[in-house]
Amino acid sequence: MSIITRAIASADREARYLSNGELQAIRDFFEAGPQRLRIASILTENELQIVQTGSQRFWQRCPYTPSNSGNPTFRASCMRDQGWYVRLIVYSVIVGDIEPLQRIGVNGAKEMYTSLEIPLRNLVEALRCLKEVALEMMTVEDASEVAPYFDYLIQGMMP
Amino acid sequence: MSTTANGGSPVVCPQRYHTVPTTVITQAEQQDRYLKRSELDELASYFSSGAKLMEIAATLTQNAEAIVSAGANRIFVWGAPMAYLEKPPNRKNLPGYNVFPRQRITTAPQETLKQQAPFYPVYQDWINKIVDLGRSLLDDKDPVPEGFSPINIRRYGPDRMKKSMRDLSWFLRYVTYAIVAGDSSILTVNVKGLRGIIPEDVTIATVVAMQTMKWKALTYFKEDAEAAAVIKQHFDQMIADYQVAKPTVLLRQGVSNDQQGLQLPPSYSSAAAHRPKLVMKPNLSATEKQDAIKAAYRQVFERDITRAYGVSLADLESQVKGGMISMKEFIRHLGKSRLYRKEFYEPFVISRVIELAFRHFLGRGMSSIEEFQEYFAIISKIGLAALIDALVDSQEYADYFGEETVPYLRGLGLEAQECRNWGAQIDLFKYSALIRKVPQFLTLFGAYQKPLPDQHPYGAGNDPLEIQFGAIFPLENKAHTARPAIFDEDSRRILIHCGAGLEKGASHSPNLGKAPGSLGARVLRFNRSTMTNGNTLNGKAPKIGQNTNVNFSSSSAEIVIHGAYRQVFGRDVYDGQRQMVAEIKLKSGEITVREFIRQVAKSRPFRNQYWESLYITKAIEYIHRRLLGRPTYGRREMSHYYDLCARKGFYALVDDILDSPEYLETFGEDTVPYERYITPRGYALRGLRGELPIPKVASEDQSNNGFHSSYKGMDYTGVIGVVPHFHRALKQVMPQSAISIKLEEVKQFRAEMAQQASKQTLVDTEESSESSSPQPEAVQPVEAAHPQ
Numbered sequence: 001m002s003i004i005t006r007a008i009a010s011a012d013r014e015a016r017y018l019s020n021g022e023l024q025a026i027r028d029f030f031e032a033g034p035q036r037l038r039i040a041s042i043l044t045e046n047e048l049q050i051v052q053t054g055s056q057r058f059w060q061r062c063p064y065t066p067s068n069s070g071n072p073t074f075r076a077s078c079m080r081d082q083g084w085y086v087r088l089i090v091y092s093v094i095v096g097d098i099e100p101l102q103r104i105g106v107n108g109a110k111e112m113y114t115s116l117e118i119p120l121r122n123l124v125e126a127l128r129c130l131k132e133v134a135l136e137m138m139t140v141e142d143a144s145e146v147a148p149y150f151d152y153l154i155q156g157m158m159p
Numbered sequence: 160m161s162t163t164a165n166g167g168s169p170v171v172c173p174q175r176y177h178t179v180p181t182t183v184i185t186q187a188e189q190q191d192r193y194l195k196r197s198e199l200d201e202l203a204s205y206f207s208s209g210a211k212l213m214e215i216a217a218t219l220t221q222n223a224e225a226i227v228s229a230g231a232n233r234i235f236v237w238g239a240p241m242a243y244l245e246k247p248p249n250r251k252n253l254p255g256y257n258v259f260p261r262q263r264i265t266t267a268p269q270e271t272l273k274q275q276a277p278f279y280p281v282y283q284d285w286i287n288k289i290v291d292l293g294r295s296l297l298d299d300k301d302p303v304p305e306g307f308s309p310i311n312i313r314r315y316g317p318d319r320m321k322k323s324m325r326d327l328s329w330f331l332r333y334v335t336y337a338i339v340a341g342d343s344s345i346l347t348v349n350v351k352g353l354r355g356i357i358p359e360d361v362t363i364a365t366v367v368a369m370q371t372m373k374w375k376a377l378t379y380f381k382e383d384a385e386a387a388a389v390i391k392q393h394f395d396q397m398i399a400d401y402q403v404a405k406p407t408v409l410l411r412q413g414v415s416n417d418q419q420g421l422q423l424p425p426s427y428s429s430a431a432a433h434r435p436k437l438v439m440k441p442n443l444s445a446t447e448k449q450d451a452i453k454a455a456y457r458q459v460f461e462r463d464i465t466r467a468y469g470v471s472l473a474d475l476e477s478q479v480k481g482g483m484i485s486m487k488e489f490i491r492h493l494g495k496s497r498l499y500r501k502e503f504y505e506p507f508v509i510s511r512v513i514e515l516a517f518r519h520f521l522g523r524g525m526s527s528i529e530e531f532q533e534y535f536a537i538i539s540k541i542g543l544a545a546l547i548d549a550l551v552d553s554q555e556y557a558d559y560f561g562e563e564t565v566p567y568l569r570g571l572g573l574e575a576q577e578c579r580n581w582g583a584q585i586d587l588f589k590y591s592a593l594i595r596k597v598p599q600f601l602t603l604f605g606a607y608q609k610p611l612p613d614q615h616p617y618g619a620g621n622d623p624l625e626i627q628f629g630a631i632f633p634l635e636n637k638a639h640t641a642r643p644a645i646f647d648e649d650s651r652r653i654l655i656h657c658g659a660g661l662e663k664g665a666s667h668s669p670n671l672g673k674a675p676g677s678l679g680a681r682v683l684r685f686n687r688s689t690m691t692n693g694n695t696l697n698g699k700a701p702k703i704g705q706n707t708n709v710n711f712s713s714s715s716a717e718i719v720i721h722g723a724y725r726q727v728f729g730r731d732v733y734d735g736q737r738q739m740v741a742e743i744k745l746k747s748g749e750i751t752v753r754e755f756i757r758q759v760a761k762s763r764p765f766r767n768q769y770w771e772s773l774y775i776t777k778a779i780e781y782i783h784r785r786l787l788g789r790p791t792y793g794r795r796e797m798s799h800y801y802d803l804c805a806r807k808g809f810y811a812l813v814d815d816i817l818d819s820p821e822y823l824e825t826f827g828e829d830t831v832p833y834e835r836y837i838t839p840r841g842y843a844l845r846g847l848r849g850e851l852p853i854p855k856v857a858s859e860d861q862s863n864n865g866f867h868s869s870y871k872g873m874d875y876t877g878v879i880g881v882v883p884h885f886h887r888a889l890k891q892v893m894p895q896s897a898i899s900i901k902l903e904e905v906k907q908f909r910a911e912m913a914q915q916a917s918k919q920t921l922v923d924t925e926e927s928s929e930s931s932s933p934q935p936e937a938v939q940p941v942e943a944a945h946p947q
Contacts, residue, residue: 004178008336008345017220017332018339023213026339030209037203044193080462087193094202095180100188108591115594 002095003029029096032145039142040090046137051082054130058122061129065122082130089149098152106156113157120159127154175430176345179205189434190450191457205341215386216335218379227328229375230368235320238312243320244328303370307363319358326357327368334376334393343396348426350397355405362402369398411575421575431572437565439479439486448480454565455486459493459519460502461593472496485562487551494520494547504543510598513538513546514587520550522559522569524584526577528604579607683722683831685745685752716746723752723831727759727785728768736764751828753817760786760813770809779804779812786816788825788835 007022018026043050055078059068067078084105091100113123131150135143177185183198194202219226224241231240312320333350337343354362373394380386409423437454456464472493479489493499494516503515513534517525525531538546550556560566567573570588577584583599586592720742724732741758744750750758759765760782769781779800783791791797804812816822826832 002178002180004340005176005181008176008340012332012336015329015332017223017335018216020217023217023220023339027209027213030206030213033206033209034203037199037206040194041199047193084191087191090193091184091188094194095184100184104188104590108589108594112591112594 002097002099006097032096035142035145036093036096039093039138039146042137042142043086043090043093043134043146046134047083047086050086050130050133050137051079054082054126054133055079057129057133058126062122062125066118067126078126082126085127085130085153086134089146089153092149093146098149101149101153102156105153110157110159120157124154124157124159127157175426176340176348177342177430178340179342182342182344186435190454208341211386212338212341212389215380215389216338219331219335219338219376219390222376222379223328223331226331226372226375227324230327230372231324233371234307234309234364234368235312235315235323236309240312240320240324243317244324245321304363304366307367310361310364323361326365327372330369330397331372331376334390334397337393337396338389343393344430346393346397347400348430350400351403351429352405352425354401354403366398366401369394369401373398409575421577423575427572434573436567438563439489439565440563441482445480451486451565452476452479452489454567455490455493458522458566458568459490459499461519461590464498486565487556487560487562490520490566491547491551494551495544500543507596508598509535509538510601511596512543514598514600515592516546516550518568518587518592520547520566521553521555522566523574524580524587525600525604526580528601531601531604579604682833683719685716685719685829685831719752719831720745720755723756723759726832726834727756727765729785732764736762738762752831753822753826753828756786756832757813757817760817761810766809775801775804782812783816784834786813786832787819787822788832790837790841 004026007018007026011018011022055067059065062068066074068075088101088105092098110120113120127150131147131154134150135147138146180202183194183202187194187198224244227244228241231244315323330350333346337346357365373391376390376394377387380390406425406429408425409428411421411423437451439448439451443451475484475489475492478484479486484492503519504512507515510531513531514525516534517523534546534549537549556566559569568588570576570585580600580603583603586595586599721731724737728736738755738759741750741755745752745755769785770778773781776797779797780791783789783800791800800812800815803815822832825835
């Protein structure tokens with residue numbers, strides 16, 4: 001789902017052409033396109049750095065957490081999941097909709113982590129660190145565009 | 160077919176068509192990777208062309224009527240086809256319709272133009288027609304298909320005309336959508352297969368109309384080659400899709416009786432057609448081979464194992480890359496690896512292992528219990544390796560994936576989905592499937608063979624004793640999708656029991672006839688052995704112990720009659736409502752108490768109160784509680800009563816309850832029914848709304864027959880006379896802490912009670928002997944537990 005598919009779906013349901021308001025919304029989406037792509041490429045190229053710096057900061061704040069317990073598998077899966085979330089945010093930024101993030105990253109994820117005995121509080125903290133590190137790399141304008149996606153994710157993980 | 164089980168149905172939104180961003184995202188997502196440079200470039204060019212696309216779409220929308228009329232005029236003769244075009248209802252003024260401020264400004268002038276149109280509709284139309292025809296003859300480049308002849312409107316009929324015009328405007332509408340989306344998949348999905356739906360004899364005419372519409376649309380962009388190319392592309396795509404004969408449906412064959420044969424509508428399969436299936440071939444490049452291997456890992460391990468676990472099966476990888484083993488063998492080796500055993504075998508029960516293995520190696524969920532049994536036999540006899548061999552060597556694997564294809568999830572869009580494992584299968588495909596340790600398919604298929612459990616449709620709890628009156632309980636906030644445990648009358652639970660010798664927690668107990676004892680309900684028994692005529696039950700002399708008038712029973716005829724009314728009606732009746740004839744017969748020994756209860760229950764006032772004014776579930780529930788002294792046992796019992804009420808009505812219901820073996824066993828001929836037990840929640844419902852009220856132990860009001868004044872004004876039907884006993888019973892079933900909180904309160908009430916007792920003169924000696932004695936006993940344990 002993106003802004004475009006949403007607009008088409010609602011127009012199709014009422015058997016009408018796209019209204020001017022919808023066209024305007026899509027036009028805005030197009031105009032913001034270069035910005036979205038810029039954000040996406042920043043996140044893509046700096047993924048490793050974001051994840052590493054973010055985890056360091058996370059371990060400073062929450063030293064007692066499964067990923068910092070010395071178990072290499074836990075550490076690696078923690079890093080993997082963080083990279084995974086950065087990727088989902090890239091998808092969401094590009095389509096301009098939370099749908100990819102919600103469908104894969106948020107629905108059921110809380111239960112998954114609970115069953116893996118990962119404390120949700122720490123997870124939220126890790127995502128916050130991720131957000132901070134990612135936003136520090138961008139201009140204020142780009143940061144304000146991408147921040148809501150991180151916030152949505154954090155909100156969805158709140159215990 | 161009746162539904163007997165529910166696998167849950169998560170909401171699914173199949174992606175029916177794509178825009179440029181969603182296509183890119185879906186492909187990247189399928190391979191768990193970031194966007195490639197080429198994809199980013201594609202997106203960038205799409206975004207930069209956005210303004211142009213918007214302009215095209217807006218122009219086409221504004222001139223929609225002219226374009227459609229050009230198409231229609233080309234193929235219809237002898238009439239004004241535009242008169243048959245029905246406009247969609249104007250929703251602008253309806254509530255909830257999004258009115259954008261800009262829209263009003265820009266559409267206003269057009270609307271005024273349209274309003275003028277009806278004055279000369281026919282002439283305008285004819286003029287348009289002639290002009291268009293002339294122009295199209297001049298610069299129409301598309302060859303008109305052979306065999307085209309215009310359609311006579313009068314012969315064609317108004318119904319078909321309306322449909323044709325609707326379809327023509329529909330085609331244009333979808334072209335505008337496709338232009339905005341930057342992807343013609345929306346056209347392909349919707350137009351392919353229309354040829355079979357629109358009558359075959361107008362196929363050529365439709366194509367001609369589309370060509371004319373394309374030509375007309377292009378006339379608005381004569382100077383703009385770029386826009387013309389976009390329009391041309393989508394119209395050509397649409398025409399090509401339309402000319403395709405009805406596409407074949409995707410069949411899924413059932414291999415045996417326990418598997419369904421299904422077909423997938425072509426629109427779904429064409430929407431999913433662009434999802435790449437990865438194939439391992441010897442002549443691929445190194446990166447493509449690496450992609451295929453990663454896809455195999457994703458399919459079998461569900462996670463990116465190289466990054467997470469640092470595991471790399473380098474040896475196997477090099478073999479499959481070098482063509483020494485096929486992809487199928489690679490998959491087989493992955494399944495037999497140590498990692499697979501550790502991740503998907505050791506943490507799970509065997510049934511769940513089979514379900515997960517189906518997902519990994521066949522890309523679907525199990526479809527029947529027979530299938531499960533087959534594989535369960537394999538894994539339990541030989542082991543995991545044999546299960547994986549059986550799956551990989553199966554005919555189905557060969558049909559779908561063969562030697563070279565990497566297995567993939569055969570989910571929505573790729574294949575027709577079975578309905579009987581729908582919810583379970585969708586759950587199985589989720590990323591979070593691993594957290595579910597409980598086998599899902601097996602329990603679902605098992606549930607199909609059982610009758611529907613006692614479960615309220617709005618609630619998760621299925622305790623039959625708690626599901627009362629068909630009510631929706633607002634406090635029910637458990638997870639509704641969870642499968643509740645089976646509960647029936649033999650399950651043990653907390654019961655506030657004041658009735659005949661119930662075993663601990665069992666609501667259904669074999670020794671029903673046993674007297675409740677001094678802690679139980681106050682039993683009113685009509686002792687007919689003292690009657691002058693010596694009429695005894697069935698002519699037999701009553702047993703010893705049955706006629707001994709212990710202090711908890713009461714035998715005076717007035718008291719029995721009084722108590723019977725209170726039990727049946729839940730209140731004292733008015734004089735006019737008394738059944739005088741029955742009372743006299745009872746007193747004279749002509750009828751038994753059971754017969755008396757029957758006549759009271761069949762009386763006009765009772766019918767009014769509990770039958771006519773209530774809905775059927777509530778009526779049955781009330782009557783059952785009144786006459787049999789307990790709640791109903793859920794669906795099994797209720798359906799019996801529903802049936803009875805529907806066929807025979809109210810009187811048969813009363814007879815059925817009073818003649819039931821349970822009634823005879825519990826109350827016999829001479830005992831007035833009493834409430835045997837209620838559930839804690841049932842008790843809570845009688846208190847103030849909300850939490851379980853803590854009984855105020857010491858405040859029994861003698862003049863009000865042991866009924867606490869705080870219960871006044873509540874629905875106390877059924878509580879009368881037994882509330883003190885609830886206090887005592889609660890003392891036994893509730894944790895001490897719950898009571899001890901109220902210690903201060905209890906002390907206060909004790910003081911009050913002492914004052915009252917000194918003032919009060921006890922009128923009824925029988926009652927006082929019963930209700931005053933337990934009071935100190937009720938308070939004692941609290942103090943004993945918490946010495947201060």
